[in-house]
Amino acid sequence: AAGVIQSPRHLIKEKRETATLKCYPIPRHDTVYWYQQGPGQDPQFLISFYEKMQSDKGSIPDRFSAQQFSDYHSELNMSSLELGDSALYFCASSRETSGSPGNEQFFGPGTRLTVL
Amino acid sequence: AQSVTQLGSHVSVSEGALVLLRCNYSSSVPPYLFWYVQYPNQGLQLLLKYTTGATLVKGINGFEAEFKKSETSFHLTKPSAHMSDAAEYFCAVRSHTGGFKTIFGAGTRLFVKA
Numbered sequence: 001a002a003g004v005i006q007s008p009r010h011l012i013k014e015k016r017e018t019a020t021l022k023c024y025p026i027p028r029h030d031t032v033y034w035y036q037q038g039p040g041q042d043p044q045f046l047i048s049f050y051e052k053m054q055s056d057k058g059s060i061p062d063r064f065s066a067q068q069f070s071d072y073h074s075e076l077n078m079s080s081l082e083l084g085d086s087a088l089y090f091c092a093s094s095r096e097t098s099g100s101p102g103n104e105q106f107f108g109p110g111t112r113l114t115v116l
Numbered sequence: 117a118q119s120v121t122q123l124g125s126h127v128s129v130s131e132g133a134l135v136l137l138r139c140n141y142s143s144s145v146p147p148y149l150f151w152y153v154q155y156p157n158q159g160l161q162l163l164l165k166y167t168t169g170a171t172l173v174k175g176i177n178g179f180e181a182e183f184k185k186s187e188t189s190f191h192l193t194k195p196s197a198h199m200s201d202a203a204e205y206f207c208a209v210r211s212h213t214g215g216f217k218t219i220f221g222a223g224t225r226l227f228v229k230a
Contacts, residue, residue, distance in 0.1 A: 004159075033217065042206060042220040043160070056217045090159060104150070105218060107159040 002026055004108035006091050012114045013081050021076040021111045025093030031055065032074040033105060034066055035090040043090055049074060050096055081115045088112050118143045118209050120221035128227040135194040137224045139181075139207030142188065147209040149190040150218065151181055154204045163205075166190060177201070202228045 005024040013019050025032050031050045035043035036059075045058035049068035060066070063081075068074045078085060089112075092105040123138040141147060148167050152160040164175025171183040181192045190207060207221040 042222050045217040045219070048217055058217055092160075104162050104165060107152075107161070109159045112157075 004091055004093050004106055006089075006108040006111050008111060009109065010112050010114075012116065014116055015081055015083060017081050017115075019078045019081060019113060021078070021089055021091075021113070023074045023076070023091030023093075023108060025072050025074070025091075026095075026106055029093035029095045029106070030072065031094045031096045032068055032072070033092040033094075034060075034074070034076050035092065037088040037090060037110070039087070046076070078113075083115050086113060086115045118147060118211060118219050120207050120209050120219055122205075122207050122221035122224050124224055125222065126225050126227065128229060129197045130229045131199055132196050135179075135192070135197045135201065135226065137192040137205050137207075137226065139190045139192065139221060140188055141190060141207075141209045143209060143211070145211075146183075146185055147211055149181075149183060150208040150210070151175065151179070151190075151192050152206045152208060152220075153177075154206065154223075156203075160206065163192070197226075197228045199228050199230065202226055 007022045033048040034046040037043045046060040048056045052068045063079050066076045088110045090110045091108045094103045094105045119142045121140045150165045151163040154160050163179050164173045166173050166183045174180045179194045204223045204225050206223045208218045210218045
């Protein structure tokens with residue numbers, strides 16, 4: 001079965017550079033979520049999109065922005081990178097229009113961002 | 117606001133022993149509850165979830181969890197631990213209403229001794 005695809009899997013950047021992470025949800029999933037997981041920490045919700053519109057916002061820094069495109073893939077843009085941005089960034093997707101309660105989020109393998 | 121508390125950042129059991137990972141939630145209404153497992157350098161995989169109905173939920177790999185409203189708990193258990201169960205386990209909650217985000221607990225790392 002198709003899973004959530006994230007690219008790149010690994011990314012190394014210098015401070016103050018920019019980075020773009022991509023997420024391709026499972027086909028027919030309409031909602032995408034972004035999470036940040038620091039070393040030894042739990043995933044922290046950043047932002048989500050439902051049907052290409054922002055649906056919820058968490059602890060996403062102003063230096064970060066994200067969008068969902070017409071093909072439902074999403075991109076997380078990160079500018080003015082700081083050392084503290086080094087983390088594993090997960091994308092997840094779900095299908096919210098199915099009408100089922102408690103829809104499961106399917107997680108991608110993550111992008112490991114290292115800021116030097 | 118919703119929150120999740122996982123008691124014990126590390127749990128160590130012997131192979132074949134009972135696994136018990138504790139999770140308590142805080143929510144004005146019973147939320148949707150999830151347990152995820154994360155193996156090193158991998159994404160999160162759903163073990164099981166509670167939405168409505170039967171309070172004892174069975175998941176993959178022999179895990180199960182029981183939703184206890186009176187105790188606001190959703191503890192994860194497995195009768196007999198395997199070496200392959202060693203991983204990080206996250207309890208998570210999601211609201212019935214408004215927004216789609218999932219709130220994760222701090223995680224519990226399970227060690228399984230031979």
